[in-house]
Amino acid sequence: MKKEDLKFIKDFAEMAYEAYLMGWHERNGGNMSYRMEESEAENASFLYDENAPWQKLDISVPGLANEYFLVTGSGKYFKNMIKDPEDTLCILQISEKGDSFRILWGLCNGGRPTSELASHLLNHEVKKRVTNGRYRIMYHAHPENVIALSFVLPCDEKVFTQKLWEMMPECPLTFPEGLGVVPFMEAGSIELGRATSEKMKDYNAVVWTHHGLFVSGDTFDEAFGLFHTVEKASSILVKVMSMYHGDGSLLQLM
Numbered sequence: 001m002k003k004e005d006l007k008f009i010k011d012f013a014e015m016a017y018e019a020y021l022m023g024w025h026e027r028n029g030g031n032m033s034y035r036m037e038e039s040e041a042e043n044a045s046f047l048y049d050e051n052a053p054w055q056k057l058d059i060s061v062p063g064l065a066n067e068y069f070l071v072t073g074s075g076k077y078f079k080n081m082i083k084d085p086e087d088t089l090c091i092l093q094i095s096e097k098g099d100s101f102r103i104l105w106g107l108c109n110g111g112r113p114t115s116e117l118a119s120h121l122l123n124h125e126v127k128k129r130v131t132n133g134r135y136r137i138m139y140h141a142h143p144e145n146v147i148a149l150s151f152v153l154p155c156d157e158k159v160f161t162q163k164l165w166e167m168m169p170e171c172p173l174t175f176p177e178g179l180g181v182v183p184f185m186e187a188g189s190i191e192l193g194r195a196t197s198e199k200m201k202d203y204n205a206v207v208w209t210h211h212g213l214f215v216s217g218d219t220f221d222e223a224f225g226l227f228h229t230v231e232k233a234s235s236i237l238v239k240v241m242s243m244y245h246g247d248g249s250l251l252q253l254m
């Protein structure tokens with residue numbers, strides 16, 4: 001077995017690159033995590049540093065005890081993940097009590113897992129429970145139209161959901177449960193992680209007001225597709241709204 005044969009690392013890095021090409025990852029923006037299957041964790045074990053030290057988490061996630069994750073590194077660029085996964089990604093193991101982690105592989109030039117690690121783990125814990133282990137991906141980025149709308153629409157998930165559903169027939173099919181919305185909170189804070197994970201009980205996509213979008217999925221394609229659909233519907237809504245005057249009348253261009 002070689003690292004290149006590990007499909008989940010390849011799939012992860014490919015999605016990261018596609019998302020970068022979509023313009024959702026300026027500089028080192030965004031983060032992603034994947035809860036590995038048991039067989040994947042076993043197959044990757046030849047990579048592991050078994051002496052890696054345990055590090056305390058600021059949260060406790062007993063529902064993720066002994067799980068393995070592939071996670072983006074803090075400050076790493078999505079565009080580089082496909083060409084240098086060892087430098088930009090890491091495989092983490094969660095302790096038996098769910099209160100610590102250790103880095104078994106990756107971040108070969110030093111560094112830490114994403115600053116949103118607490119958010120990712122809290123959301124994984126909820127989603128693993130409510131989907132009976134089916135959902136494995138958490139993904140966050142900064143799509144410009146979703147962010148722009150969060151400055152204009154009220155911080156209200158009914159409004160967000162209804163407005164975006166109206167934009168494309170694809171929307172109610174892709175997110176029939178609607179969208180969650182949380183108010184602006186400090187990036188990387190446990191408060192933001194907890195608020196998002198509350199929403200993840202009911203939704204697969206949560207708008208972070210004035211910041212971005214956080215989605216979950218069972219496969220990389222599903223997570224990417226959901227994110228793409230929400231951002232595309234948002235871009236249509238931004239265009240439609242920009243064609244109206246302040247009094248609600250349509251701009252006459254001809």
Ligand SMILES: [Zn+2]
Pocket residue numbers: 029030140141142187211212
């Ligand atoms: Zn962010």
